[in-house]
Amino acid sequence: MDIEDERVTVVVASRDRRDELLASLPAHRARVILVDNGSTDGSADAVAATFPEVRVIRLPRNVGAVARTIGARAATTPFVAFADDDSWWAPGSLHDAADVLADHPRLGLVCAKILVGSEERTDPVSEEMAASPLPQEVSVPGSALLGFVACATMVRRSAFLASGGFDPVVRFPGEEERLALDLAAGGWAMSYVQDVVVHHHPSPSRQPPGARQHAMARAATLTALMRLPWRDAVGRIRQVAAQSPNHRSGVVRGLCEAPAALRRRRPVPAEVAAMRRLLVR
Known part of the structure; x- marks a missing residue:
């Protein structure tokens, strides 16, 4: 694999998507850490045999998005770009996102524009981010955010880890919201930068819509x-x-798991709650 930027590590979390991994890993132009979430389809062995330059961390069970936190802890670069087994950063975008983070020390993360499928449709979520109503600081590029899409995000590793990374209560999906709130509470800005691009070719192995609605509501x-x-x-x-x-x-389901959440309860500052209300309106 070619290294596009020495400041970046790509962390991929995956479970039981061997074919998608073998197809997408060559597209990553950076050091890669694969965190395997207890796969049973031979994913980790196949990657280790085919891509010996990829560091493979094998977890005994599925810990959801916490796998990304484990990968970020294992990285040694100042910036970590997340990718799924069915997504990858466009040529030049890892370098461009790293430059944005390096040039703006208040930025905790940069979220890229997502192009979906071979037809490269702009993901509706990207369009929503581009139209964010949050006030943007003149010194920070892009559109101000209070949320992001993990597989299209590059984080400042120190800010990500200081904010707790992805947690074992939410796990997956919907893990981004709590982290975004904590980054904002810690004084970190977040931006959508549409000149930075991630490709996403959704795997056919996905939750049905009803199951995903259930999981996101939880x-x-x-x-x-x-x-x-x-x-x-x-x-x-x-x-x-x-x-x-x-x-x-x-x-x-979420209310049944409330004790674990309440043990970690730490309400955000008033100014962060006000930003969220602006987005809700």
Whole structure:
């Protein structure tokens, strides 16, 4: 693999997607750490045999997004770019994102524009980020964020780890929200930079929509309990539950796991809660 920028490590977390990994890993132009989430399809062995330059960390069980935190801890570069087994950073984008972080020390992360599939459609989430209503500091490029998409994000490793990385309560999916709140609480800015690009070719091995709605509602419930002021938390949970039966079941699942979330409860400062309310409106 060619090294595009010595300041960057790409961390890939994967489980049971051997074919996708073998196809996407050659596209990474950086040092790569693969954190295997307890795969049973021979993913780790196949990568170790085919790409000996990739560092493979084998976990005995699936820990969800915490695998990315494990990979970031193992990295030694100042910046860590996350990728999924079905995504990769476009040529030049790792270098460009690293330059943005290096030139703006208040930035905790940069989120790239996501192009989906061989037709390279702009992901609707990217369009939403580009239109962010949050006030942007003149000294920070791009659109101001209070959220991101993990597989299209490069983090300042020190800020990411100081903010706790991805946690074992939410796990996956929906892991980004709590981390974004903690980064903002720590004084870190986050930006969407549309000149930086990530390609995403969604794997056919994915959760069905109903299961994903359930999982995202669970994550939203747990994040609300951990970080939002009580009034905001109750409003958020009610809003999520009202969306569909799948969402309601996810909220119930999250409430069943509330003790773990409440043990980690640390409401964000008022100014961060106000930023979130602006986004909700």
